[in-house]
Amino acid sequence: MIDETLRIRLAELGRHDPTPGALAGVVVIDITRVVAGPYCSMLLADLGATVVKIEHPDDPDYARTFPPQLEGEAGTVSGFFAQFNRNKLGATLNLRHPGGRALLERLVASADVLVENFRPGTMDRLGLGYERLREVNPRLVYAALSGFGQTGPSRGKPAYDNSAQATGGLWSMNGPADGEPTRVGTIIGDLAASLYGAIGVLAAIRHAERTGEGQLVDISQQDSVMTLTENAVVNHLATGAVARPLGNAHPFVRPYELFSCADGYVFFGGYTDKFWRISCDIFGGPGEYEAHPELHAMADRFDADVYRERAKPLVDGWFAHRTKAELEELAGDAVPLSAIKDIAEVVADPHIAARDMVVETEYPGIGTLGTFGSPVKLGATPPRTRGEAPAIGAHTDAVLDALLGMPASELAALRADGTIS
Template sequence: MSPLTHTLASFGPLKGVTILDLTRVVAGPYCAMLLADMGASVIKIEHPNDPDLTREFPPMSRSAATPVSGFFAQFNRNKQAVCLDLKHPDGKATFLQMVAKADIVIENFRPGTMDKLGLGYKVLKAVNPALVFTAISGFGQHGPNSSRPAFDSSAQASGGLWSMNGTVEEPMRVGTVLGDLSAALYAAIGTLGALREAERSGHGQLVDVSQQDSIISLTENALVTYTETGEVVGPTGNGHPFVKPYGRYACKDGFVFFGAYTDKFWREACQAFGTPELASDPELDTMAKRFEQATYLRRVKPIVEGWCAAYTKAELEALTGDRFPLSPIKSMDEVVADPHVRERDMVVSVECQGAQFEVFGNPIKLSGGTLEKGASAPAVGQHNPQIYREWLGLDQTQYDELVARGVI
């Protein structure tokens, strides 16, 4: 394909890969953003009169003259943006020209939408046989429920996660859009796998990622527990169904996760808290004994509660060091201030339309580097001239006609 020069730099493992990003909200934009951070040239395509609705999502900027969405900036950094009306005949024709020069198309419309536009995978494959077409949806491209509308909560509900999370008394939704985020991650993995095959064989393929499927894959042992034993796993609160001690415990200024359940870690904890004799206590000296619910409630839980209650979160973190798992349950202000998080560039600055935001970085750390530091997110149609004139090769008359017709 004809590579598109990256907006910021020309390096990264995906240098030379061009992606047409038709997505909106979270799952699709996040998938494309991860690939952009690794050097892919991502063209975000939005309708001229109906751009990505997250441009209006809070938080809005405090550092720009006009409101700009930090939510949008976070999921759309390192992209170039153009306007294009895919319902207009000239818009379809222009998109097909772009497809012929691209490597990947990512969309997260409801299944069937691209076919109704006359731009489904079969059509695009005929134009570009090596194209990777990644489709992210609530329930997948086939199956009885494929046409149903979906949000993140639809996936958490239908994938079983909602029924497992929360207190013992009340199932609760996980407090982040895990259906969107997990689908984005799987879509990025699938896209890279399909791209590798396309580069090897010249044949692209459809990557079909469902939010429901993604959630099901995150339910740990719940599915196999049911299929093997008939037991339906429900909420376990802040504990674990069989591993003990492993959960939330109160301290002087909040809560910590304490996870010293193995024999080695239990011995380390007993030493750290000045009670080494508990490591050889005949009621507590093996992991199996500590797992027994009655023993846990009568002996283990009060011991751990007493240990933690005597210290603050910071004191506990310093006391335990790297001896056994213990982590303060941090609020977001504490996460942002964490020097370890800062050291790993998980808080980075992104510019969008004159506004500066601090957003999360990229958890994929490559020795060759990624592009999220100092990145920017585009305004609606910001790169129309560069993409349509310079990359696609339209002359000025053709470009002006698309503008006059409201196609771009």
């Protein structure tokens, strides 16, 4: 880890909050693009690590072109890019250039973590794979995020988020009952890989602190998605059953799904005996529970026929003429019922505001950008969520000076030969 003086100096480069975070002093070299990788390193940056995002001088992260674009007199910034690259320092480096490869090795010698999301084999062909970089820095934590991982027969296949959803099983399970499979409506493969990547990096850092030994953190999007399929894997291995799309229903827990109401939809999960009794009293009124003894036992409500013919029509009747707000007020803290909210409603939710989950960052000369906050709430070292994403190469000179003590003459030579910009 870098010393305290250098940590503060690096933090000040990007006008970041110099208050130490939980990962203060950890230096991360980030050579990732788009989401699976940038989100991983962003999580580390939020937690206080000094993250240096390295981009090719002539071929930067193309997520910078993604919408929405916030425009002002000082230029343009992509909200998509900014959301996944906040709190990072920006540097340029041409890894196809011999001088660029040598310079990355020098940076790695001063770093704790490197995160990359190239297809397996790419870094090896550049002479910068894990085996080489561990020679440069034996305590390096090298995180490689890819579609199918560093080993196995599919390791060389190109992959996107949809590839992971397709091969990890999730796509086959999602969608309307008796309908065609439907992809999950977000890049869950990218996001899951980044989350597991951050967990792996944190574990490897802890090991390196104890032993001085780094390691490879190998994260596959396919692996990550497979773990999000709930009981599908164990159920298949135990019984041979193959999960299929169920729409908004649960495989066996009932009632536990979407229900229509007067102005939209709610999720209602009153499936336990306790919640069922309370729900009957709240939504049906006095005598409702006693009037339906065939629904008293949870096992009976789980029966598909009983649920379809008796329990679901009852719940439908409770909700049909009430609004989302009325139903949430009736449910209160007594039973699990939540309005199904669109993003506008989520952003306006006072509870979301109370949890600091919508944050604003000022980009001078451009405007204010709102993004999601951090779900990680730490009492002593809270995440920093309002840092800017860097412009291309915004901190190249300062980072090379701070980490390598590089004089202006060497910087000028590197710029002249195209190693940096």
